[in-house]
Amino acid sequence: MSWAGPYQYDIGKSRDAEATPAEVVFDPKVPTLLCLSHLRWSFVYQRPQHLMTRFARDFNVLFLEEPIATEADQPWLEVRPAENDVQVLIPRLPDGCTGEAAERVQKGLVDGYLDRLEVKDLLLWFYTPMALSYAEHLKPRVVIYDCMDELSAFRGAPPELIEREKQLLERADLVFTGGYSLWEAKRELHDNAHPFPSSVDVEHFASARDRRADPEDQAAIGRPRLGFYGVIDERFDIELVGSVAELRPDWQFVLVGPVVKIDPADLPRRNNIHYLGAKTYDELPSYLGGWDVAIMPFAMNESTRFISPTKTPEYLAGGCPVVSTPIRDVVRTYGDTGIVRIADTTQAFVEAVEASLDDAADRERLLETADQILGEMSWDHTWTLMKEKISCAM
Template sequence: MSWAGPYQYEIGKSPDKPETPPEVIFDEQIPTLLCLSHLRWSFVYQRPQHLMSRFARDFNVLFFEEPIPTEDAQPWLEVRPEENGVQVLVPRLPQDCEGETALRVQRDLLDGYLKKLGVGELMLWFYTPMALGYAGHLEPSLTVYDCMDELSAFRGAPPELVERERELLKRADLVFTGGYSIWEAKRELHDNAYPFPSSVDVAHFAEARRTQADPDDQAEIPHPRLGFYGVIDERFDIALVAEVAKQRPDWQFVLVGPVVKIDPADLPRRDNIHYLGGKTYDELPRYLSGWDVAIMPFAMNESTRFISPTKTPEYLAGGCPVVSTPIKDVVRTYGDTEIVHIAETPEAFIQAVDKALADAEDRDRLLKTADDILGDMSWDHTWALMKEKMQCAK
């Protein structure tokens, strides 16, 4: 089957669209920043959401996601305005629309919507090189590649990703990276690459320092609690958590987040391991407030070689000591801070948690040290520096 435009552009939230669709706000007098992302806006609130919400103060921000199958006979574009001014665009493609046909349809949907809006100056912001398949024909005034992770090392990565990234690096005016380790790799491939490691919304997570009621699904869990929030995927060291939980049955592991790309049946199941599922960004400080130690049990493999976890400064902003496996960017940034403890083996992890529990008892020192570490690690600061680089590159 072939599909021919013009396609539909439907405003509202799928699958149950509101009776009164939210208003699409677009100012033709200011530039448009089109963000092309492999991450969904509503999945986990992280780097793209923090940055695009701030860029929406100066630009029309369009956040174009990967397609979602639809039972409709014709493709259409879901347009979902967010409260912060960002427009989320989701291509909805029929089940049998695949391969080159799917890329053409996404290209047509995107072109049609840009024309409908009357976009003048256009800038592109890539999170995934695979977006070149449907956006590579556009002629932006500026192209930014914000390389959060080494996506080619992730489970299920398309085989053509490496070649697409090479092409994107040739086109990009600027390359930003999510940490120093990945910057050291990308700066060999691009002359205008800058490291922008994990930042933090300090005020948001500092709410965890305030004594407050536990969420219902955490309230009955005893102390001490070792907490983690984030995506539970191939980067999560299942074996490490299982062994530590076995050796210390008095410790309670509170794991908050969706399970992705791994079989839930492979997760360790013990009375002291609690899977609470995904939570919203606004809910996270309440969970963090009830933890004694925050943990980052990342596996040491190719998928974690270049990561710079945003969780580290968030946990510290919440006033919680941290125990992490030896992720390179965590070690180099926080390894000598005395409140972020590094451990790889189960035995070392247990010793590190004991030290972290002792940290928590001297709360004044813990909070002062955390505040000294955080300094100007704010998303506002990162956004301002990125904007400055963009102005210089145009």
């Protein structure tokens, strides 16, 4: 079947689900930043959302997701305006439209929409090197690669990703990384690479310090509570959580977040482990405010070798002591702070939690230390520094 176009663009609504139509905000007098992402805008609020909503103050921001299958006979582009003036673009491809055909269709959808908006001044921002397959022909003023993770180490990564990243590194004018370990790896491959580790919206998470009423699904859970929020996937050490929960049945484990790329049946099931599912970004402080200790039980494997978890400063902003496995960037940034404790075995994790419960009891010292650590560690600060680098490259 041919999918040569012309293509359709549905603005402000989806054919597959009810959505409230909204005005598409586009100012032809300012440059357009096209962000090419492997992450869904509406999945988990993290680095791309923090940065793109801020860049939308200076650019027309288009956030292009990976395609989703449609029952329609012809491909089309869903344009879903999101909060803070970011337009979310979702290619909808018919079943059977895969491989090179899918790449040609996505190229046509992107070209058509940029032509429709009469974009003259373009910047490209890559989160996934795989997007080169349909965006390599574009002629932007600046190409930015924000390498937030070592994607090739993740479960299910396409085999051609490593080669595509090599091509992207040759094309990019600027490379940003999500942590120092990742920067140490990428600076050998690009002479204009800069580390921008995880930042935090301090005001948002500081509301957890008020310790208001618990959300309904957390209110009945006893104490002490050990909490985690984030994606539960191959980076999460489910065996460690199960072992600690077995050793300390009096501790309650509150795990907030979607389960992805692992079988839910493999998760440890005990009376003191509570899976509360995914929550919105706005809801997270209300859960964090009800925890005694925040935990980061990451598995020590290839997928976590270069991570710099955003949740570390978020937990601290919320006034919660932290226990983490020895993730390299966590150790180097927070390991000597006294309120982020590192544990590499089940018994060490238990002992670190016990010490953290003492930290939580000395709340005045905990909050004072957390504020000293956070300093200028804000997304606004990161955004400002990134803008300076981009201005120099333009």
